[in-house]
Amino acid sequence: MRVIAIANQKGGTGKTTTAVNLSAGLALRKQKVLLLDADPQAHSSKHLGVENPEVTLEHVMSGKVPAVKATYETELENLFVIPSSLELGNYEARLVTEVGRETLLRNAIKPLHKHVDFILIDCPPSLDVMTINALSAANEVFIVSQSEYLSLDGVRQLSDTVEIVQGRINPTLKISGIILTMHNDRIVLSREVFGLLEKSFPGKVFRTKIRRNIRLAEAPSRGQPIQRYAPNSRGARDYNALAKEVLSQWSRN
Amino acid sequence: MRVIAIANQKGGTGKTTTAVNLSAGLALRKQKVLLLDADPQAHSSKHLGVENPEVTLEHVMSGKVPAVKATYETELENLFVIPSSLELGNYEARLVTEVGRETLLRNAIKPLHKHVDFILIDCPPSLDVMTINALSAANEVFIVSQSEYLSLDGVRQLSDTVEIVQGRINPTLKISGIILTMHNDRIVLSREVFGLLEKSFPGKVFRTKIRRNIRLAEAPSRGQPIQRYAPNSRGARDYNALAKEVLSQWSRN
Numbered sequence: 235m236r237v238i239a240i241a242n243q244k245g246g247t248g249k250t251t252t253a254v255n256l257s258a259g260l261a262l263r264k265q266k267v268l269l270l271d272a273d274p275q276a277h278s279s280k281h282l283g284v285e286n287p288e289v290t291l292e293h294v295m296s297g298k299v300p301a302v303k304a305t306y307e308t309e310l311e312n313l314f315v316i317p318s319s320l321e322l323g324n325y326e327a328r329l330v331t332e333v334g335r336e337t338l339l340r341n342a343i344k345p346l347h348k349h350v351d352f353i354l355i356d357c358p359p360s361l362d363v364m365t366i367n368a369l370s371a372a373n374e375v376f377i378v379s380q381s382e383y384l385s386l387d388g389v390r391q392l393s394d395t396v397e398i399v400q401g402r403i404n405p406t407l408k409i410s411g412i413i414l415t416m417h418n419d420r421i422v423l424s425r426e427v428f429g430l431l432e433k434s435f436p437g438k439v440f441r442t443k444i445r446r447n448i449r450l451a452e453a454p455s456r457g458q459p460i461q462r463y464a465p466n467s468r469g470a471r472d473y474n475a476l477a478k479e480v481l482s483q484w485s486r487n
Numbered sequence: 488m489r490v491i492a493i494a495n496q497k498g499g500t501g502k503t504t505t506a507v508n509l510s511a512g513l514a515l516r517k518q519k520v521l522l523l524d525a526d527p528q529a530h531s532s533k534h535l536g537v538e539n540p541e542v543t544l545e546h547v548m549s550g551k552v553p554a555v556k557a558t559y560e561t562e563l564e565n566l567f568v569i570p571s572s573l574e575l576g577n578y579e580a581r582l583v584t585e586v587g588r589e590t591l592l593r594n595a596i597k598p599l600h601k602h603v604d605f606i607l608i609d610c611p612p613s614l615d616v617m618t619i620n621a622l623s624a625a626n627e628v629f630i631v632s633q634s635e636y637l638s639l640d641g642v643r644q645l646s647d648t649v650e651i652v653q654g655r656i657n658p659t660l661k662i663s664g665i666i667l668t669m670h671n672d673r674i675v676l677s678r679e680v681f682g683l684l685e686k687s688f689p690g691k692v693f694r695t696k697i698r699r700n701i702r703l704a705e706a707p708s709r710g711q712p713i714q715r716y717a718p719n720s721r722g723a724r725d726y727n728a729l730a731k732e733v734l735s736q737w738s739r740n
């Protein structure tokens with residue numbers, strides 16, 4: 235059972251696109267996968283066709299509803315999602331003085347561990363209370379980064395934050411992979427940033443790089459993962475290859 | 488004197504790239520421009536070559552230093568910046584119970600109004616206290632959006648937030664422009680999203696669309712605006728054309 239936070243406080247690096255399409259890739263390889271949408275933008279929810287849900291992650295964290303009651307089915311047999319909504323943003327603001335606010339998510343999803351093989355958590359572009367909750371609930375972090383200069387910055391800062399969470403709230407947490415998105419090997423900048431990441435995090439950057447592919451940007455408007463919207467696209471092949479690499483990584487450890 | 492917030496809580500839409508290169512385009516047209524970096528990621532600061540500044544926007548908002556003392560020069564004669572740092576993130580968290588926290592920035596920069604023609608504020612990818620401060624301090628908002636489906640969402644939510652800020656804290660605030668970035672007219676999705684934005688915000692979408700151009704992604708690593716890093720690039724031409732359109736917009740109102 236792996237609980238993986240998909241994170242980077244830098245905006246627009248492909249966290250949601252990765253959370254949805256990697257989850258789908260794992261589900262197609264017979265893994266039972268639950269995706270948690272921890273971003274009030276609710277983009278993972280929309281990307282999987284769940285619009286205006288009545289019960290969301292907010293209800294789970296506030297204890298109003300057990301996690302299993304907030305779990306929605308998707309088009310893929312083995313893929314489930316606990317959606318989010320703008321309300322999660324308001325809930326988060328109210329948590330400021332709540333005792334134990336950083337581990338609400340971890341406690342709320344514990345009962346689900348025995349039912350699934352993977353729990354992936356799509357994080358918002360910030361290091362605030364929802365991301366900290368995701369880092370406390372997870373055992374692993376996949377940092378999603380574009381191969382561009384401004385994204386590099388976020389990787390260093392996030393790795394400092396992971397160390398703090400490890401030391402104070404969740405000793406099992408580790409960065410187990412860095413996923414490069416919107417990558418283009420023909421562009422010098424992309425190769426340069428890839429090289430810098432390899433050097434700073436030896437052995438952590440996944441061999442599978444997600445290439446830029448317009449089908450990945452179209453899929454969210456259809457409410458489908460790429461493997462359903464455009465199964466023969468480069469985007470589908472890349473995320474399926476990444477799912478395969480994620481599974482082989484685990485058997486190695 | 489125009490105070491413009493460059494905003495969108497959707498991550499990675501090109502807010503920093505626009506704040507820096509539009510500021511530079513205006514400065515090259517003899518406008519005196521001050522760029523405020525309201526994002527703790529401090530990417531606008533780095534993009535203009537200001538690394539690890541001793542005095543930042545946090546010192547200005549907390550009243551430790553007058554705004555003029557936190558103003559740094561850049562390579563361009565008419566362009567100045569008040570930088571940010573990760574400390575701004577910690578300061579923001581402490582503001583939760585501070586009385587009048589939403590208008591600290593507005594009051595701190597008032598003395599600067601008479602010295603400049605433009606103040607542009609680069610916002611973080613969220614609708615939290617720093618973005619609300621920027622919306623209270625500004626008279627206008629430029630929403631920066633990619634012409635992709637997931638970015639559309641952010642535009643609607645931000646326009647709702649602007650209305651609330653208008654009604655409660657800053658009646659002068661209005662959305663005066665929508666800037667499309669990383670746009671490609673040959674891609675159907677780009678044209679579709681452009682059409683949807685035109686329909687929802689008639690007359691507000693700038694005619695100048697910023698095309699995808701790798702030079703824009705390289706410039707931040709050199710600490711220079713695009714007009715200095717690659718003055719003949721498509722990116723420089725597009726941002727200079729946008730600056731011209733912004734100036735003509737004002738004389739129209």
Ligand SMILES: Nc1ncnc2c1ncn2[C@@H]1O[C@H](COP(=O)(O)OP(=O)(O)OP(=O)(O)O)[C@@H](O)[C@H]1O
Nearest residue numbers: 245246247248249250251359416446447451498635
């Ligand atoms: N490999 C890719 N090829 C083409 N477009 C992509 C790719 N990955 C993501 N995109 C597009 O880039 C934009 C940013 O991606 P996405 O929204 O997944 O990033 P994010 O990190 O989740 O953003 P946020 O920080 O707002 O949560 C989206 O419009 C998405 O459709």
Ligand SMILES: Nc1ncnc2c1ncn2[C@@H]1O[C@H](COP(=O)(O)OP(=O)(O)OP(=O)(O)O)[C@@H](O)[C@H]1O
Nearest residue numbers: 245382498499500501502503504612669699700704
């Ligand atoms: N027109 C463009 N062509 C090519 N690359 C671009 C363009 N505009 C921005 N970029 C690149 O896209 C990425 C996102 O842009 P940028 O960081 O400016 O967005 P942002 O909205 O400020 O992000 P955040 O939400 O994290 O503040 C950066 O790596 C930037 O260099």
Ligand SMILES: [Mg+2]
Nearest residue numbers: 249250273277
């Ligand atoms: Mg996202």
Ligand SMILES: [Mg+2]
Nearest residue numbers: 502503526530
């Ligand atoms: Mg930015």
